[in-house]
Amino acid sequence: MHVVVMAGGSGTRFWPVSRQARPKQFLNITGGQPMVVETCDRVTSLVSDEEIILIVGREHLNETKTLFKGRDVHILAEPVGRSTAACIGLGAVYAAHLGCQRPVVFMPADHFIAKPAAFVESLKQASEIASSEAIVTLGIVPTRPETGYGYIQWKEERPDFWKQKAYRVVAFVEKPTTDKAKQYMLRGDYLWNAGIFVATPKTILKALERYLPPVHQGMMRLVSAFGAGGFENQLEVVYEKLESISFDYGVMEKIEDAVFVVPCDCGWSDVGSWESLFELREAEQDENGNFREGECMLIDCKKSFVSSRGGKMISCLGLKNCLVVDTQDALLVADMKKSQEIRRITEQLKLKRRNDLF
């Protein structure tokens, strides 16, 4: 079995800690290690390091090599970002190149999982189903009527030959309104789409061939380059022309045959905002519901997130639902409820051409 860890994305939702050139998968926002390392470590009971294929943006290649020094993970660098269809295609041809014919797990490098054992168990289940040329997704059991995630609707079936807890997918659904999200919770046949897929390289490539032929053709050109030695050059030529399209949109939403979902209750979060990070680190909160990191003094504060990452002591007095993040060169103070709107700050910084800060 192989695991493809997709670490190519960029984003500044954790500004001022995350920056354009320093996306969250390379930050240690969920614990002691950068998320990309935690993501790889999470599957070590499932695969050895040599069975991990890590796909990063070229600008992060050196940093990644440093992070994984002494480990045998395969590291591939995308010359430019081309969304998940290309990345999954690349992972599939590379896994095949390594001789893998068994199911491969494709997963983002910037998610948090509170219960890794449950997660690995679900991957094993998914893998068994995926052996039969199916594409299997993990469907996260919703814990709230979240409007920030896509959903997967399933249909109950009990196919004898599996004896697995898995369902046939009826539809992939875009981010819903609040009303719809509440309905989905009540109905119970909707799961969160975590963007985690399990399938054999062959199945992935067949799906690309059918639904995204240009991406498939690009990947085939890479296959011929593996032996010839000019892989990196060819990767650049191929990626330059590739369409940037997500695997969900380009393949999963269009596919009509065998797509299955394994429900998974593993404390998953895509960690999309400071507020969601605050919530998932609940166990580390003090008796007043405050999370603190680095040197800080909190007096009469409630439900606040205070992070000192610039070496400076932060003193807080009488705060409530407040987000304070200090780094070497920038400071954020925000109402926690507004943490989804951080982009309003980074957009301003972009307009002001403060390239040093975003």
Next chain:
Amino acid sequence: MHVVVMAGGSGTRFWPVSRQARPKQFLNITGGQPMVVETCDRVTSLVSDEEIILIVGREHLNETKTLFKGRDVHILAEPVGRSTAACIGLGAVYAAHLGCQRPVVFMPADHFIAKPAAFVESLKQASEIASSEAIVTLGIVPTRPETGYGYIQWKEERPDFWKQKAYRVVAFVEKPTTDKAKQYMLRGDYLWNAGIFVATPKTILKALERYLPPVHQGMMRLVSAFGAGGFENQLEVVYEKLESISFDYGVMEKIEDAVFVVPCDCGWSDVGSWESLFELREAEQDENGNFREGECMLIDCKKSFVSSRGGKMISCLGLKNCLVVDTQDALLVADMKKSQEIRRITEQLKLKRRNDLF
């Protein structure tokens, strides 16, 4: 006429900008200049620089000399702080030493005055009354039922020989409760005690002789040292033994004879907290009632005070009634309503022996 500017106090109410070793009179919190400079500049229409006697703590002597380089103000350094009775005594004997027999203004270096012309006018009135061996205080016309100030109760009189707007003082009153403060506002015969006195050196020394004989004796020893050259040594010897007592408590509250008050409506503030500073700089607030200083970006913020003094850009999102002050080595984020409780932070810093930060 002479003016004694008392700049010896220390305090950390404007932490993290003010520190034990850097009290607010040496900071530029109210505008472009350190408060001690603004205080002296405020009376330049009344006296020349040679008629200003500036009394500072010894630890601030060099800084003061630098601030007043090229100006002829007299600068005296107290070896230790001994509250206002000693400081006013020192100012009185020094003014007498300079040949002054006319009334002297004694005033703190760390007050803000929005209408300096009205202030100077009141000092002139007070000075005329003080010529006749009276001690005259300025009484600030209250604009709110403030519980943080002492009050002066007056009794209406119309002595013919003055034709001045001045009243005989009935009592000096300690900081009142909220109920009492409201009563004082309604009655109209209570004014705020700003700690600003006008009296001749002779009158001051007579009052000290009567109510604080040890302080008076100390001052007399200084007088004999003026000619002999060993003034600084003698100052140290005298101050070492002096009681630390305020002029209000030691003299004004006990005095039974001629004490008068000149009501003054000059936009006075003792600038006792970040909140009071925020209020008195109202004119500089933006359309959402925010005050900003240094490089900062405010999005969806209301009635907040954001000061960047450490060279770092501060980004604020969705704040309300919030106080954010960043300096080179410390950061404060507080509910504006709690700005009177800053000492809770500095006390903690003291306990933690963070001498670098308080």
